[in-house]
Amino acid sequence: MPVPDHTQRFLFDDTDVRGELVALGESYGHVLAKHPYPEPVAQLLGELLAAAALLVGTLKFDGLLILQARSAGAVPLLMVECSSDGDLRGIARYHADQVSPTAGLRELMPEGMLTLTVDPRAGQRYQGIVGLEGETLAACLSDYFAQSEQLPTRFWLSADGRRARGLLLQALPPERLKEPEARAASWQHLTTLADTLTAEEMLGLDNATLLHRLYHEEAVRLFDPRPLRFRCSCSRERSAAALVSLGQADAEQLLQEKGGEVVIDCQFCNQRYRFDAADVAQLFAGGGSGAPSGTRH
Template sequence: MLDSDYTQRFLFDDTDVRGEWVGLERSYAEVLAKHSYPEPVAQLLGELLAAAALLVGTLKFDGLMVLQARSTGAVPLLMVECSSDREVRGIARYDESLLAPGATLSELMPDGVLAMTIDPTNGQRYQGIVALDGVTLADSLSNYFASSEQLPTRFWLAADGRRACGMLLQQLPADRIRDSEEREASWQHLRTLADTLSAEELLGLDTQTVLHRLYHEEQVRLFEPRSIVFRCSCSRERSANAVISLGQQDAEQLLAEQGGAITIDCQFCNHSYRFDAADIAQLFAGAGTEGPSGTRH
């Protein structure tokens, strides 16, 4: 039986197209458990989580990928991070007074932009930005690839507050099919079949069942699934480094202003890291980050 949180790659043997499937339950639930998100916000965040997991499955890198959508509307921020180890976390910002039932993506996130950042452990950081102008988040992500001169890529995404699922199709460089018209016809055929996939099917079926329903006449090779987990990358050490970056004078001034302790809150997981006067002295004495003050959950 498949794990509840996984990605799974598949290939069409007779064409130059590959795909990726994702299903998220536990990791999605852990992201939502950190904040009380209204339904439309939880849905958008789930779709972005699924998209990030799909994209990491197509990339060969060690490091972190960040998807970030910003707007001037009811949802000014959606942000998801997914590492090459398939560890995800995510957060959203919203104005509940502006949320309307049944609102579309353009109504929730007007004047939106979508940024994808690849931050490898070794190598140069890359970022691409595109207008968030699709009818759905899946459309906007597909438009990103269409406008950035990368491999043609299409997304299908769905989330309902319990599960977040998605599928990706990507056209590969010419190998099995060299004729450009034949390549385009094959790509169009596979996309058209995928467009018949409903949100209910995305959320309710596993990879094999979906692929059989869509592509039972195609030669599809399905690879082993790979697990996805929620994990926040915050730590006392990283928080201490943020305090050190202030400089000793400013840190001591902030310590006095905050009543004898500096508290750094992780917006992703709600963990709080507290540094009192003894901790601050220890940090700037170069004695490390371990101290008497603990972490508050």
């Protein structure tokens, strides 16, 4: 039986470097099933899903991580969310007539910007921005960490419309290697080996085999995997709250403009939430969202 979607952490025992691997299949498939994406867009979205899962693995927080890439090109939006509980969802917007079958990141998202947002359930929200100036999403994310004065971090990402995989290496604070020269040499050695990975190897090998192929001369400790799944955070209650936030007068006006029924669509999972006059009246009377009136669901 195939291993479910997961991230898996590993450590090098003799140096101050940690790593994370991610494998997505079912959750990636759920995301792609919601919208008919061309192959280059599906690949970019898979890589961003893998990146979000890797980043959540490096952070100790309870909440949501959001990666959002925007451009004025053929793909104006890529957006992925991954929670600390391992729930993933994602979406892309694209202009079909501008998407070449062989296009890469630079062609699809020229002059793009990538925003990384960490939204904890408690505590301060953090946001960072980097230009999409690299040839790949992995290069752009690696550049972000290089520019942000955080611990050196490198990404390797691959997706083919069925599977999405990723590898992350991150330097740790000095403990085993104290000398800067030794630390730099160790980091260069490990990242150079990772650079030899092919897309076929990344997508086709299980984690233990992949690590052995790269680092069979290193002491590598592989930890238990953490599961990932596709799960959308939309709900009727959240849609109702959006209506309430408009205020009663505006909500009733919207209801009238829409012919007596407001329909709120979730862009991520295509779920529809319907509210008629009785529902809206109930909301503003303090009765909550409840079940849809009549037989709608």
